[in-house]
Amino acid sequence: MTTDLAAAPARTPLAANPARPRTFSGIQPSGVVHLGNDLGAIRNYVALARKYEAIYCIVDYHALTSTHEPDVLRQRTREMAAGLLALGLDPDVCTLFVQSHRPEHTELGWLLCTVTPVSWLERTPTYKEKVQQQPDDVNHGLLTYPVLQAADIVIYKATLVPVGRDQAAHLELSREIVRAFNRRYGATFPEPQAVYTEAPTVLGTDGAKKMSKSVGNTIDILGEPDLIRRQVMSMVTDTLRIKRTDPGRPEVCNVCQLHRFFGDDWAEIQDGERTARTGCVDTKKLLAERIVSHYAAARERYADLMAHPSEVDGILEAGADRLAPVAAATLAEVKEKMGLR
């Protein structure tokens, strides 16, 4: 499913209208909000919040599977919150909170573990990738990761989940876990559905792999303008375009593809590249300036929020408090159905 950006009705309090469709997504406190996060997911967080009861979560429990320095995790959690707020999440319109502030997620996670065959988790592509990436730290959290992700979503009975394409397997697993639970204990959870943007996979500056902090191929949209310029200028373009006069192939050039999201002259940009009227360096310079100016206001808001950490912390606390009755109600229903009370 992709989004429609129609204007939305005003928000109603979460507890007062449990029937309103909910959207939920989680994001790891990875320290950097990159262009892939925004084009692939965060834009949809903002768009869906206008229409649905939107809940967004900074998943620090998930981050513990790879980040083990307490101060780093704390700092990154605040940075991610400030980044999301700066990029347009309005705490008056949606709920933003930190996963570990709502302990019901892990409790439901355990309960869902008991309906999840280990074989489903062992065959999860992201688990296999992590085993390669951190062979000395194949902790149990990595294996159980998708069960906690399912719990995050279904504790609020959310039906729509804005994510990038890299989360497709996790979402499918969430649906399977829901089906397994509903089969054993009766209809309880709706099956969540992924919602993609028009850029479900943004390639990194290497033009080959998905943009990702762990690969080191990001464009850090809230970073200093000179950093953004350096990152964009380092981008790999059409590798067959050797000389300035060689015609380019806009369909394989990542720089050209990204222009689509910054300006209304995409057809012209593609034509310039195809006919060699413009060179790669010009196209990159233009993209860098457009990204810098597109995110200028967000960068300012981000700096302001980071200078007022108690404001950010207050928003996160209020978000977690607001969700408490919903999380408690789902957990009570589930425990009742499972014979725990």
Ligand code: AMP
């Ligand atoms: P993460 O930083 O891995 O927690 O990702 C946060 C959100 O951004 C998730 O919904 C991801 O699917 C999405 N995302 C991350 N990297 C990319 C990318 N390169 N292209 C599109 N979406 C992405």
Ligand code: TRP
């Ligand atoms: N696994 C997601 C990622 O790495 C983060 C996540 C955790 C999530 N819980 C979620 C995403 C629930 C959507 C819904 O990006």
